[in-house]
Amino acid sequence: MTRYGMAIDLNRCFGCQTCAVACKIANNMPEDVVYNRVLTLDVETTDTAAGQFPNCTMEFLPMQCQHCEMPACMAHCSTGATQQREDGIVWVDNELCIGCGSCVEACPYEGVRTTIVEEPKYYLENMVGEADAPTHKASTTEKCNFCYNLIDRGEVPACMQLCPGRARYWGDLDDPESEISKAIEGRDYELLQEDAGTKPKVYYLK
Numbered sequence: 001m002t003r004y005g006m007a008i009d010l011n012r013c014f015g016c017q018t019c020a021v022a023c024k025i026a027n028n029m030p031e032d033v034v035y036n037r038v039l040t041l042d043v044e045t046t047d048t049a050a051g052q053f054p055n056c057t058m059e060f061l062p063m064q065c066q067h068c069e070m071p072a073c074m075a076h077c078s079t080g081a082t083q084q085r086e087d088g089i090v091w092v093d094n095e096l097c098i099g100c101g102s103c104v105e106a107c108p109y110e111g112v113r114t115t116i117v118e119e120p121k122y123y124l125e126n127m128v129g130e131a132d133a134p135t136h137k138a139s140t141t142e143k144c145n146f147c148y149n150l151i152d153r154g155e156v157p158a159c160m161q162l163c164p165g166r167a168r169y170w171g172d173l174d175d176p177e178s179e180i181s182k183a184i185e186g187r188d189y190e191l192l193q194e195d196a197g198t199k200p201k202v203y204y205l206k
Helices: 020-026 102-106 178-183
Strands: 004-009 037-040 050-052 055-057 060-063 080-085 090-092 113-116 140-143 166-173 202-205
Touching: 004 102, 020 037, 090 140, 102 113, 166 178, 178 202
Parallel strands: 004 202
Antiparallel strands: 004 166, 037 060, 050 055, 080 090, 113 140
16 A cells, blocks of 8 residues: 655755645635645744854745654544545545644644635735645635645646656655655655654655
């Protein structure tokens, strides 16, 4: 059985935000909805160096849903809207979601979910991105779904397609010949907040 995951090489990510923009466009997201962010570590303002001149540093952390094997969001969803496919992808059925926020509170990864309170507003009058991009509704909560519409037709998530640093790797964690398995093999990596017991499947390569 396939068990999808992603690896992100922190040595190759230089914070360009291309992944965030590609995700936003491909999924035709409303103005205030973001699935994928690139955080600048140790500072309050994005793209601001930490430290004092001349000893300044900039480190980046791409952040999205971690598609946990034991997702706390799903365990606390009151309507069954948060679901997990057989391949491990965690997604939200917005026909069942009521935007109660239980999943947001249960998730140990701050900011990876967005609740749409009012009718979505868009930057453009026309739909952009993939023709089968997810729909967006008021009173629902959204998050990254690993672009399963692309995955199901043999492509990779939108965040990977334009990454100029080639910092992302994708594939079946149980297949030793997959791109992600080869990327992880022999490398030091971090899984965020492992102590939460959710078993995240986004690996951060050091």
